[in-house]
Amino acid sequence: MRPVLSVEETLRLEDLIEKEGTSKAALMEYAGEFLASVAMKAHPHHAVVLVGFGNNGGDGWVAADILSQKGVTVDVVSPIEPNEIKSPIARHVARRTAGRDVNVVVGPSRDELVEILAPADIVVDAILGTGFSGAVRAPFSIWIPTLNEMDMMVVSADVPSGLNAETGEVEGPCVQATYTATMLAPKIGLYSGEGPEFAGDILCGELYDRLDEVIDDVEHAADIVEPADLIEYFPELPAHVNKYSRGSVLVVAGSSAYPGAAIMAAKAAARAGAGYVTVATPDPCANLIRMALPSIPVVGIPADTRGAFGAAAGSAVRVLAGKFDCVLCGPGMTTAAGGMQVVTELLKSDVPLVLDADALNCMSRLAIGGIDTTPDVYRREAPLILTPHYRELSRLVGGEPVEDLGTAIDAAQRLLWAAGSDNMVVVAKGPRTAIVGVERVLLPKSGPASLATAGSGDVLAGIIAGNVAVSHGEVDRWEMQCAYSVAVHSFTGHIAAAAMGERSVIATDLIDAIGDAMGVVEEEALKDAGIELGA
Numbered sequence: 001m002r003p004v005l006s007v008e009e010t011l012r013l014e015d016l017i018e019k020e021g022t023s024k025a026a027l028m029e030y031a032g033e034f035l036a037s038v039a040m041k042a043h044p045h046h047a048v049v050l051v052g053f054g055n056n057g058g059d060g061w062v063a064a065d066i067l068s069q070k071g072v073t074v075d076v077v078s079p080i081e082p083n084e085i086k087s088p089i090a091r092h093v094a095r096r097t098a099g100r101d102v103n104v105v106v107g108p109s110r111d112e113l114v115e116i117l118a119p120a121d122i123v124v125d126a127i128l129g130t131g132f133s134g135a136v137r138a139p140f141s142i143w144i145p146t147l148n149e150m151d152m153m154v155v156s157a158d159v160p161s162g163l164n165a166e167t168g169e170v171e172g173p174c175v176q177a178t179y180t181a182t183m184l185a186p187k188i189g190l191y192s193g194e195g196p197e198f199a200g201d202i203l204c205g206e207l208y209d210r211l212d213e214v215i216d217d218v219e220h221a222a223d224i225v226e227p228a229d230l231i232e233y234f235p236e237l238p239a240h241v242n243k244y245s246r247g248s249v250l251v252v253a254g255s256s257a258y259p260g261a262a263i264m265a266a267k268a269a270a271r272a273g274a275g276y277v278t279v280a281t282p283d284p285c286a287n288l289i290r291m292a293l294p295s296i297p298v299v300g301i302p303a304d305t306r307g308a309f310g311a312a313a314g315s316a317v318r319v320l321a322g323k324f325d326c327v328l329c330g331p332g333m334t335t336a337a338g339g340m341q342v343v344t345e346l347l348k349s350d351v352p353l354v355l356d357a358d359a360l361n362c363m364s365r366l367a368i369g370g371i372d373t374t375p376d377v378y379r380r381e382a383p384l385i386l387t388p389h390y391r392e393l394s395r396l397v398g399g400e401p402v403e404d405l406g407t408a409i410d411a412a413q414r415l416l417w418a419a420g421s422d423n424m425v426v427v428a429k430g431p432r433t434a435i436v437g438v439e440r441v442l443l444p445k446s447g448p449a450s451l452a453t454a455g456s457g458d459v460l461a462g463i464i465a466g467n468v469a470v471s472h473g474e475v476d477r478w479e480m481q482c483a484y485s486v487a488v489h490s491f492t493g494h495i496a497a498a499a500m501g502e503r504s505v506i507a508t509d510l511i512d513a514i515g516d517a518m519g520v521v522e523e524e525a526l527k528d529a530g531i532e533l534g535a
């Protein structure tokens with residue numbers, strides 16, 4: 001896993017490294033070296049380095065010096081004279097570089113800046129880093145739009161200047177980077193808010209040779225899941241199995257209005273490896289689902305007049321639930337009163353539970369002001385996996401806005417901390433999905449655009465439930481197992497897009513690709529871990 005840090009965590013890490021004997025001045029030298037090495041990948045002849053007043057600028061001054069020593073023509077553009085820089089370590093490297101073979105321009109006008117930038121084949125943006133907040137002030141509010149208009153190759157130091165490293169917010173102009181060379185660990189703002197739009201490719205410079213030993217001494221805002229991390233979470237298929245021992249899933253879903261959601265979720269659970277899947281659905285749509293799923297038993301449950309779960313559904317489902325390794329509840333269920341009872345009863349059971357879609361909306365209706373105000377409703381010993389998209393998550397926390405990764409993580413943590421259950425996971429689905437457990441926040445690789453299609457969420461919920469059932473509860477960290485399921489879902493998108501064309505993928509194509517996707521996830525994981533297949 002690769003840690004992603006908040007600004008505060010980064011500062012704490014720098015302090016720790018300093019205590020271990022590597023000063024901040026030394027880190028700045030390494031940061032500048034790393035920045036220069038990223039710029040050198042473009043084999044530049046002429047570089048312009050834009051520096052600000054702070055230590056981000058210091059990184060830029062060091063990089064400028066190194067680039068010029070490598071034979072690159074370098075112009076450094078600074079808002080003030082090196083002597084006037086307040087930060088002592090940045091002032092030191094600025095004065096040193098200015099005395100070497102670089103051309104320093106202080107406080108150019110807009111037109112002068114255009115002339116300086118024009119002949120360069122790369123620009124290093126070391127204007128603002130983690131110390132920046134708010135909207136960019138002059139002169140950078142002139143520099144940044146000028147640079148963006150020229151559409152050049154840009155390497156940003158730590159974060160693109162103008163991006164809030166903590167929140168990913170952009171309130172004024174922001175550098176559009178080709179690469180972001182981030183120091184020690186990527187900052188959470190690169191993945192949240194508008195970060196992904198401005199950061200380009202993110203490359204991380206570890207700077208400190210014993211980083212691995214100290215980085216776990218600070219908290220991580222999140223961890224990026226790498227393929228090899230998933231190895232322990234592959235579902236196993238032992239030699240002596242029968243359909244029950246392979247894991248059983250009860251899918252509580254559907255209504256006369258939305259029978260398809262139940263069909264897709266059940267089929268996905270079966271394709272993910274559950275040996276025995278059963279659907280519990282309101283009576284009026286049971287036959288239709290039976291016809292669509294000949295290999296899957298369908299139990300009709302008392303319905304209301306609109307074909308959704310009725311008043312007697314809660315107890316009927318509760319009795320059934322105890323016979324399964326996992327229950328998935330929600331897809332296509334509507335938020336009728338009977339559905340709310342079903343959810344309440346299932347939460348009281350001791351079966352591993354995956355709640356998706358309308359089951360989450362039913363939960364939201366159980367408490368005004370957020371379900372975390374009444375955590376007893378969902379606090380349980382058995383695993384509880386919630387799979388809300390951002391809007392559903394917002395409803396769960398009483399309408400607090402959930403618009404990006406940062407707010408999604410905050411909302412998910414509110415739910416988790418209120419319940420305090422070790423076995424609870426929130427899979428917050430959005431442009432950047434986060435898998436939030438009590439101890440860790442995981443960032444899986446972003447899925448392809450082909451996943452953004454109706455029914456895709458039902459498929460993911462089915463994959464998650466299938467994997468929970470196959471594992472028979474023998475999982476130490478449910479958020480990691482969810483990361484495996486999210487990775488499989490993501491590859492179904494790639495595989496289906498290759499077969500059907502990215503624009504034409506529909507959710508049933510994703511289901512057909514689950515088997516192959518599991519193969520790809522496992523192959524990638526083994527490759528990443530350096531384990532040769534067939535060896």
Ligand SMILES: NC(=O)C1=CN([C@@H]2O[C@H](COP(=O)(O)OP(=O)(O)OC[C@H]3O[C@@H](n4cnc5c(N)ncnc54)[C@H](OP(=O)(O)O)[C@@H]3O)[C@@H](O)[C@H]2O)[C@@H](O)CC1
Pocket residue numbers: 010011014024027028031052053054055056057058059087127128129130131132133134135136137138140157158159183184
């Ligand atoms: N983490 C690491 O391990 C390492 C970190 N290092 C590097 O240090 C960087 C952090 O440096 P930092 O703390 O000096 O802050 P930085 O980003 O240069 O910005 C401060 C300047 O911005 C200004 N400013 C603020 N808001 C503004 C606005 N709205 N509009 C305009 N200006 C604004 C602010 O002005 P002031 O508010 O003081 O007037 C101040 O002058 C970090 O990103 C990394 O690159 C490496 O060197 C070593 C290893």
Ligand SMILES: [K+]
Pocket residue numbers: 056125126127128129156157158159160161
């Ligand atoms: K920067």
